[in-house]
Amino acid sequence: MGIFSFTKKIFSKLFKGKKKIKLGFYGPPNAGKTSLANRICEDWLGEDLGKASNIPHETRTVQFKEEVIIKKGSKELNFKLVDTPGIATKIDYEDFLKFGMGKSEAQKRAKEATHGVIEAIKWLDDMDAVVVVLDSSQNPYSQVNITIIGNLAARNVPVLIAANKIDLRKSDLRKVEAAFPEYDVIGISVKDGTNMEEFYESLFKLVKKVK
Amino acid sequence: MKEKFSLSLMPYGEIAELGSAERIKKILNLVLAGKVIVLQGQLKSEEESRLIEDTMALIGHVKGFKGIELAVLENKEEGFGAKFKNGMARVLIGQRNALTVIGPANVVKEIKRNPKKIEVLLK
Numbered sequence: 274m275g276i277f278s279f280t281k282k283i284f285s286k287l288f289k290g291k292k293k294i295k296l297g298f299y300g301p302p303n304a305g306k307t308s309l310a311n312r313i314c315e316d317w318l319g320e321d322l323g324k325a326s327n328i329p330h331e332t333r334t335v336q337f338k339e340e341v342i343i344k345k346g347s348k349e350l351n352f353k354l355v356d357t358p359g360i361a362t363k364i365d366y367e368d369f370l371k372f373g374m375g376k377s378e379a380q381k382r383a384k385e386a387t388h389g390v391i392e393a394i395k396w397l398d399d400m401d402a403v404v405v406v407l408d409s410s411q412n413p414y415s416q417v418n419i420t421i422i423g424n425l426a427a428r429n430v431p432v433l434i435a436a437n438k439i440d441l442r443k444s445d446l447r448k449v450e451a452a453f454p455e456y457d458v459i460g461i462s463v464k465d466g467t468n469m470e471e472f473y474e475s476l477f478k479l480v481k482k483v484k
Numbered sequence: 485m486k487e488k489f490s491l492s493l494m495p496y497g498e499i500a501e502l503g504s505a506e507r508i509k510k511i512l513n514l515v516l517a518g519k520v521i522v523l524q525g526q527l528k529s530e531e532e533s534r535l536i537e538d539t540m541a542l543i544g545h546v547k548g549f550k551g552i553e554l555a556v557l558e559n560k561e562e563g564f565g566a567k568f569k570n571g572m573a574r575v576l577i578g579q580r581n582a583l584t585v586i587g588p589a590n591v592v593k594e595i596k597r598n599p600k601k602i603e604v605l606l607k
Binding site: 360361362363364365380383384387388390391394395397412414415416417419420421423424426427451452 | 533
């Protein structure tokens with residue numbers, strides 16, 4: 274072991290207790306990752322993180338908030354928030370044309386979106402804990418959800434599933450819970466703020482599992 | 485023009501001896517040829533994510549390629565005995581106790597997976 278790596282090891286042990294947790298937001302496109310990240314940033318920092326919209330792949334690069342502090346009574350949670358682009362197995366520029374974009378803009382967006390998916394997957398290695406954001410009105414058995422969660426399980430990264438959009442009539446929280454029985458699932462609506470208090474409590478529990 | 489539908493059944497033995505990169509390359513070559521693959525068994529989770537990464541890297545570089553549709557049907561038995569048996573089988577003979585369906589997105593509109601069945605909807 275070289276002197277540099279030895280020193281690095283000693284220092285990392287000394288400051289282990291002070292390490293800031295990297296909390297990632299993962300999920301398929303349009304599940305509400307950025308909306309949830311924005312809500313957290315608005316609630317605790319008074320500012321947004323990024324632009325959210327109903328057009329898929331609005332977030333095409335990883336976005337950060339270096340320091341978010343959440344307080345609950347005497348407890349305090351300090352983390353780096355990492356919002357990632359939605360992970361998909363297919364991207365067709367023609368899908369963006371339906372939203373009124375021109376061909377070249379749609380092609381540019383599709384290209385950026387493919388890079389965003391790759392970037393999001395690469396970031397899996399760096400996460401200490403992850404909130405997987407799903408749209409509770411969609412089929413939870415999508416392979417993208419299973420692949421993300423399987424990868425996190427293989428890395429021993431603690432996971433909380435935020436089943437968003439419970440305000441929608443088609444929302445089926447039980448189906449999400451049945452699909453992922455080994456994980457904590459919290460139903461929320463970022464849009465109207467339902468269960469956000471419970472979500473913050475779940476975040477404290479999630480971070481406790483970080484080794 | 486409607487794409488031609490072609491099904492390729494792949495026994496686990498065809499990928500059992502391959503490394504991760506070769507497995508993904510073999511699968512993507514078939515998908516790029518327009519085939520829908522029904523694989524006996526399943527890829528490791530890190531191979532699935534690598535498959536998605538490689539798929540993304542190909543979009544925009546291969547004419548007409550828009551990505552893949554992917555679904556895995558696992559035979560999940562409950563209980564300690566079943567989990568132990570499955571775990572041992574996985575170690576000894578690989579992850580065969582599943583079915584993986586992979587198809588090109590320009591041929592397959594959607595693969596719907598419910599807990600116990602897979603439906604492949606073509607374009």
